[in-house]
Amino acid sequence: MSTALKIVDNATCTFCGCVCDDIELTVEGNHITKAKNACVLGKAWFLNHHVEDRPVALIEGRPAAFEAAVDRAAQILVNARYPIVYGLSDTTCEAQRVAVAIADRIGGCLDTTTSVCHGPSGMAFQGVGEVTCSLGEVRNRADLVIFWGSNPAESHPRHWSRYSTMPKGLFVPNGRKDRTVVLVDVRRSKSAPAADIFLQVKPRKDFEALWALRALVKGVPLDESIRDETGLTLEQLQDLASRMKRCRFGVLFFGMGLSMTRGKHLNVEAALALARDLNEYTRFYVKPMRGHGNVTGADNVVSWQTGYPFGVNLSRGYPRFNPGEYTTADTLARGEADAALIIASDPMANFSQPAREHLARIPYIALDPKETPTIRGATVAFTTATYGINTPGTVYRMDDVPIPLRPAFESPYPSDQQVLEAIEQKIRQRQGVTP
Amino acid sequence: MPRETFILIPGRTSRQGTTLNEGKLTGAYLDEISTLQMNPDDMTRLGLNAGDRVRLRTDQGTIELPCQPAKPGELPAGVLFLPYGEWSSRLMGPETHATGMPDSKSFDVELETL
Ligand code: SF4
Numbered sequence: 001m002s003t004a005l006k007i008v009d010n011a012t013c014t015f016c017g018c019v020c021d022d023i024e025l026t027v028e029g030n031h032i033t034k035a036k037n038a039c040v041l042g043k044a045w046f047l048n049h050h051v052e053d054r055p056v057a058l059i060e061g062r063p064a065a066f067e068a069a070v071d072r073a074a075q076i077l078v079n080a081r082y083p084i085v086y087g088l089s090d091t092t093c094e095a096q097r098v099a100v101a102i103a104d105r106i107g108g109c110l111d112t113t114t115s116v117c118h119g120p121s122g123m124a125f126q127g128v129g130e131v132t133c134s135l136g137e138v139r140n141r142a143d144l145v146i147f148w149g150s151n152p153a154e155s156h157p158r159h160w161s162r163y164s165t166m167p168k169g170l171f172v173p174n175g176r177k178d179r180t181v182v183l184v185d186v187r188r189s190k191s192a193p194a195a196d197i198f199l200q201v202k203p204r205k206d207f208e209a210l211w212a213l214r215a216l217v218k219g220v221p222l223d224e225s226i227r228d229e230t231g232l233t234l235e236q237l238q239d240l241a242s243r244m245k246r247c248r249f250g251v252l253f254f255g256m257g258l259s260m261t262r263g264k265h266l267n268v269e270a271a272l273a274l275a276r277d278l279n280e281y282t283r284f285y286v287k288p289m290r291g292h293g294n295v296t297g298a299d300n301v302v303s304w305q306t307g308y309p310f311g312v313n314l315s316r317g318y319p320r321f322n323p324g325e326y327t328t329a330d331t332l333a334r335g336e337a338d339a340a341l342i343i344a345s346d347p348m349a350n351f352s353q354p355a356r357e358h359l360a361r362i363p364y365i366a367l368d369p370k371e372t373p374t375i376r377g378a379t380v381a382f383t384t385a386t387y388g389i390n391t392p393g394t395v396y397r398m399d400d401v402p403i404p405l406r407p408a409f410e411s412p413y414p415s416d417q418q419v420l421e422a423i424e425q426k427i428r429q430r431q432g433v434t435p
Numbered sequence: 436m437p438r439e440t441f442i443l444i445p446g447r448t449s450r451q452g453t454t455l456n457e458g459k460l461t462g463a464y465l466d467e468i469s470t471l472q473m474n475p476d477d478m479t480r481l482g483l484n485a486g487d488r489v490r491l492r493t494d495q496g497t498i499e500l501p502c503q504p505a506k507p508g509e510l511p512a513g514v515l516f517l518p519y520g521e522w523s524s525r526l527m528g529p530e531t532h533a534t535g536m537p538d539s540k541s542f543d544v545e546l547e548t549l
Contacts, residue, residue: 044453327535
């Protein structure tokens with residue numbers, strides 16, 4: 001591999017859902033040495049994904065040839081009675097599409113990491129609807145920006161400077177000065193100093209606080225006892241409700257403080273319903289703060305192919321959607337799945353103990369550029385190239401805008417898409433389907 | 436040994452995010468995801484000093500880890516924060532209440548000083 005110095009302009013960072021596509025990379029051979037414009041998380045992403053010296057594939061922990069690993073993977077999936085396909089938020093849409101095809105061929109459950117981040121938000125969107133806009137509109141128009149249950153300073157560091165609070169826009173020519181920024185959270189997080197107003201809601205009382213705001217927006221009288229319930233005074237809530245009604249373009253970005261806390265989809269429904277109500281008075285939008293680089297793409301690809309965003313069962317030859325039944329946290333914890341294909345995610349580290357214990361008992365295939373607890377326990381493990389750094393393709397930003405990837409250097413490892421295509425091909429052969 | 440019920444919030448931090456890229460099996464990542472943050476007044480009340488180990492228990496599992504005082508004002512009394520990772524997941528229950536999502540934030544844990 002050449003060690004010549006190379007500059008890649010407008011590279012795309014896929015570490016978080018902001019998907020910043022203005023990064024200038026300096027590449028020396030197979031190392032990225034500088035990532036101009038990237039935040040601290042983005043720099044860590046680009047500077048640490050060099051090519052590691054690992055076998056391309058492992059079968060039961062022992063180095064194996066790629067073809068043998070593909071064959072074993074296909075054998076496991078074809079022989080399973082209740083296989084699951086899971087992960088997908090850190091890979092390209094092109095690879096996601098092949099994973100859907102595999103789930104369809106083997107009649108398995110198809111689920112993405114959405115189910116354990118904003119899955120409840122997906123359910124709420126179906127229940128209430130989504131008043132939506134792009135981050136470009138926020139940048140050019142928003143004069144009231146609310147973050148609820150999210151800590152962008154640590155999880156989406158450039159959201160404020162690129163999209164939501166700092167930029168000078170067409171209708172907010174003075175940038176930050178033309179905007180009011182509100183943070184609502186149970187913790188006074190590192191985002192709080194950058195907000196104009198910080199409201200510390202009681203833990204597990206987000207739904208009540210949002211519902212109280214709905215009441216105030218509609219002119220329903222409330223009394224001081226709301227403070228005991230929500231931790232917020234009537235005055236604080238009245239002030240926020242009135243700002244929401246008075247703004248010209250308001251947006252509420254919500255994080256996993258809503259979707260992961262008891263109430264889950266009901267918490268998010270309250271936020272969506274509040275935004276819907278506010279459109280009687282002004283323009284008001286509500287958007288989830290999506291985490292992984294292409295988790296939004298996973299929702300789009302799975303919806304486009306099956307009609308549902310996550311938690312889809314294809315065993316009857318047509319898609320059925322049922323969160324709680326076909327979602328991976330459940331199919332594993334209840335001991336139902338008998339084989340798994342895990343792409344670019346780490347359930348062995350992130351799932352509940354019963355789910356992990358079950359995963360450890362069944363044969364599974366895992367794809368990841370790095371060694372993780374999931375890779376360590378896999379029956380068949382593939383080392384893959386890193387999307388965006390080594391492989392081109394498409395990802396979706398958190399506002400559902402597709403963005404192309406501009407890779408920095410080639411990897412000796414195959415992409416997720418190539419591994420999945422090889423597995424799908426082998427499955428067809430085993431099923432006697434001609435290509 | 437005193438035992439008390441607290442509310443645990445697992446969440447992202449900058450260090451968790453940067454060290455994640457170095458690898459989940461590296462020292463800095465493991466250090467970050469295994470350090471509990473507590474309200475400083477709660478620590479004083481329970482006679483805990485920075486770095487003392489505590490035991491956290493739910494129906495699902497038990498972990499032992501060191502605690503550190505959170506910045507003043509960051510965490511209300513009775514609330515704990517732990518950077519999201521393998522340890523926080525060990526305390527999480529499997530029940531998803533028909534959503535696919537376990538209670539992953541703001542769940543009850545029993546804290547015991549050691
Ligand atoms: S904000 Fe997110 S996408 Fe942008 S550079 Fe930072 S980690 Fe990357």
